[in-house]
Amino acid sequence: MATTVFTIANQKGGVGKTTTAVNLAAALAEQKIHTLLIDLDPQANATSAIGVEKTEGRSLYGPLHGDGSAIDMITPTSIEHLALIPAEEDLAAAEIELSQMENYLMKLRAILAPLRATNGYRAIIIDCPPALGMLSMNSLAAADHLLITLQCEYMALEGLGQILRNVERLKTADVNADLELGGVIMTMFDGRTNLSRQIVEEVKEHLPEKIFSTLIPRTVRLSEAPSFGKTIFDYDPTGVGSTAYRDLGQEVIQRFALK
Ligand SMILES: Nc1ncnc2c1ncn2[C@@H]1O[C@H](COP(=O)(O)OP(=O)(O)OP(=O)(O)O)[C@@H](O)[C@H]1O
Ligand SMILES: [Mg+2]
Numbered sequence: 001m002a003t004t005v006f007t008i009a010n011q012k013g014g015v016g017k018t019t020t021a022v023n024l025a026a027a028l029a030e031q032k033i034h035t036l037l038i039d040l041d042p043q044a045n046a047t048s049a050i051g052v053e054k055t056e057g058r059s060l061y062g063p064l065h066g067d068g069s070a071i072d073m074i075t076p077t078s079i080e081h082l083a084l085i086p087a088e089e090d091l092a093a094a095e096i097e098l099s100q101m102e103n104y105l106m107k108l109r110a111i112l113a114p115l116r117a118t119n120g121y122r123a124i125i126i127d128c129p130p131a132l133g134m135l136s137m138n139s140l141a142a143a144d145h146l147l148i149t150l151q152c153e154y155m156a157l158e159g160l161g162q163i164l165r166n167v168e169r170l171k172t173a174d175v176n177a178d179l180e181l182g183g184v185i186m187t188m189f190d191g192r193t194n195l196s197r198q199i200v201e202e203v204k205e206h207l208p209e210k211i212f213s214t215l216i217p218r219t220v221r222l223s224e225a226p227s228f229g230k231t232i233f234d235y236d237p238t239g240v241g242s243t244a245y246r247d248l249g250q251e252v253i254q255r256f257a258l259k
Contacts, residue, residue, distance in 0.1 A: 027249025051229030145182025
């Protein structure tokens with residue numbers, strides 16, 4: 001089966017992009033779906049959350065500059081069926097350098113093409129930095145589906161219009177005609193507050209076909225797991241965080257026919 005590429009992007013910081021990238025990737029892997037997680041954020045939060053040591057020369061920095069291939073950067077994780085391309089700080093420089101290159105929006109797409117062609121992975125999940133800069137825009141140009149995480153907080157929808165306009169622009173400019181908004185994932189949901197419920201209702205109204213019915217609850221377990229280099233399934237296998245990301249995984253598998 002072909003590879004489906006997802007990018008998890010939102011220029012807003014701290015909205016659950018990395019937590020979702022890591023645990024959704026692990027949920028797919030648990031279902032024996034060969035999954036590759038790509039950490040495209042110089043903060044390298046996904047890399048450490050999955051328990052991989054940062055190693056110099058293992059990020060996509062080199063390949064984005066024509067030095068080495070993305071395939072060479074694939075690093076195994078302790079989780080079966082889940083591999084990683086790590087990030088390191090040097091990716092921050094790529095953010096600037098990319099803009100000076102020819103075809104600067106197409107760099108990531110080009111280096112992922114041979115990886116897609118191997119059909120070695122059914123799903124690729126890209127974790128983006130909190131900016132709509134060169135790295136995020138490259139991920140949008142390379143992906144089949146954009147997944148947006150929204151924190152169930154005041155002003156959650158702020159910036160949503162901007163990212164959706166960027167998707168339309170990439171489509172009409174023929175940078176990535178196939179790009180679709182794959183879904184909206186509500187994170188840090190607190191059922192005890194009216195605000196959380198109101199935000200979910202608001203998104204349901206705006207994007208009824210796109211919102212996933214799984215709401216990711218706010219739970220301290222999800223915030224603790226990364227400091228142990230563990231996914232939620234290894235850190236708290238029976239907790240509400242695990243249940244939620246497992247449910248989200250099932251929804252993603254169904255919506256995109258990954259199995
Ligand atoms: N469902 C949740 N419940 C509790 N804490 C959470 C939850 N999801 C994420 N967090 C915590 O909130 C913070 C931000 O989450 P995360 O790093 O996933 O967001 P991000 O969008 O990737 O951030 P950045 O924009 O900096 O990359 C982290 O400390 C994380 O552990
Ligand atoms: Mg992050």
